[in-house]
Amino acid sequence: MIMQCIRRWLAPLAALLVLAAAPALAQAPVDVQFFYPVAVGGPITKIIDGYVADFEKDNPGIKLHPIYSGSYQESIAKAMTAVKSGDPPVTSILLSTDMFTLIDEDAIVPFDELIKTDADRAWLKSFYPAFMENSQTGGKTWGIPFQRSTIVMFYNKDAFKEAGLDPNTPPQTWQQQVQYAQKLTKRDASGNVSQWGVQIPSSGFPYWLFQGLAIENGVNLMNSAGTQTYYDKPEVIAALQYWVDLVKKFKVHPEGIVEWGTTPKDFFERKVAMMWTTTGNLTNVKANAKFDFGVAMLPSNKQRGSPTGGGNFYIFKKSTPAQREAAFKFIKWVTTPERAAQWGIDTGYVAVRPDAWETPVMKKYVAEFPPAAVARDQLPYAKAELSTHDNQRVTKALNDGLQAALTGTKTPEQAMKDAQRESDRLLKTYK
């Protein structure tokens, strides 16, 4: 009865509505939902809203809906839930390491099908190759670098002077890092430490900082197809041994798990003289360090190195061709050299393309504040961040192993072998 009613009355009504709306639809602007996370301090949402307003002024046919979606972790959770419920955003900034997860969920489209002109191809080649490593797999480009970072070392120049070290030459090698750290560690008579030499945070995502050590020791942790990890290679175990030695053997690094979030504060409080952290903290340190500080590339062992980090643009599959074109247009617009440069200056992220560093505004900024260029100079040595299929799980296996070794419940060798076994089990189905 009810169904009949609906059929008799509602169906013609709906048809009428569609007919009435059709001409309006044809002229309506293309709607593009856009999720973005905020992971560093500063008025990021305001900057993004400004970009969107400017872009819409240039492109009246497109209506962008920027949606602030929390941290990276919350953003991927929201995007994936939206994918599963069939209503994803058109584009989103998500971690570059989420690439395989998004591909496996069949959630995103490669940029290759949007790139048609020579100008587009040139644009795609304009980014730093180190950033593209986490954006490409299987010969296709799935993500466009936007807010990207690397690890650098911040050090306290005053502490260097006190310890009789030259404040303008930070440690260049692992060996020097140990020697400097020994000089910088202050102990009282009863053995209590008031200032540690060096600190590498190990809470939450220790794999990222550890990757720096592994690359410096000559190997990265995975293949580019995302189907194999190398956690138990001798070089990787040796890298972990070095980290553990900083704590246990040389006693220049705090015991146990070092919290990522409080590490900058430890640095400001002079509890640690050298810290490893993201370049994204540059603005934070500049504002809060009450002493003269320096920024340095990570020390090398067999080579220099750091993983890249941060977020890429993705375009979701469940969108109309017009929406994809519009999103692509916005992504190209927001990654022009001038905007990439301004974004880097405003946020502390590394400007993602070499020509951004040649813009007048960036040149002026670097001249006034040379530490800003350290991350750029390190980029030629940078490698892809750990990213595989079933990424979060494979990464957790490593995180657990690292924490077990650092807290002393497993030897580095045992910890890495266990992590590799778990990773092999997880990746078995992707080979």
Place this chain on the structure above:
Amino acid sequence: MTRTRQWLYAWLMLLPAMTLLVLFTHYPAVANLWHSFYSTPKGARPAVFIGLDNYRNLVADPIFWQAFTNNLIYAAGTIPVSIALSLLMAVWVNGRIAGKGFLRLAYFTPTVLPMIAVANIWLFFYTPEYGLVEQISKGLGFPSHNWLGSQSTALGCLMVVTVWKEAGFFMIFYLAALQSMSPHLAEAAAIEGASRWYFFRRVTFPLLMPVTLFVLVNAVINAFRLVDHIVVMTRGGPDNATSLLLYYIYEIGFRFWDSSYAAALTMVLLVMLGVTALLQFVFLERRTHYQ
């Protein structure tokens, strides 16, 4: 006629609450059970029926067992302590003492603060070298210790935060019950010459049993439900030492996207909580006095 009417009224009255319960509690629970027998759909691969495979994985999963044991330790540590403490505080601020209002407020403050804020405050309390805990222990001459960063103390530290947060909340219930207790009882006991401890043990405490039951049910639920501070303070680390069941479920479900395995884990939690609630109502009910 009247009977049908009454019947109709009753159902109409129940309808709003029931709609919500069915929609947001019962249906999800049943759907969850259903999903736990299927594999996780991924991209082009749809979900297929895999029977008890998820449950077999669960039995073989060492991290699940660790989270499970952690959670039992966590419950056993936080529930009795927070209840005992809340009762003590309630009796204390119920008496005639100076600054009573201020004391009550002070005890209740932790409850008003959001868990995320609390966790951030405590994160800095526990910070090595210059955190509050360290400053006190250093002042007393103890060596420095990384409280959240070592496997032996991390879970204990989280338990302290939970007790600190919950005791004030439970105190309010005890306080309300104590306030509504007739003063004649105390007078009668005084005339009979009962000591204060005897009076508390034989009169006050039994009369508080309904409140204790209520508080206990809440404490048990909270012990399995509150994981906000873990997200902020340890993220389950070091090496899963502070991973609790619900946090592990979140990790599996929303970081690893293995929703069907998460569904199986959720069933374990659901059954456990259901059984404890049932036991509490069946056994404690008998020993509980309602006035």
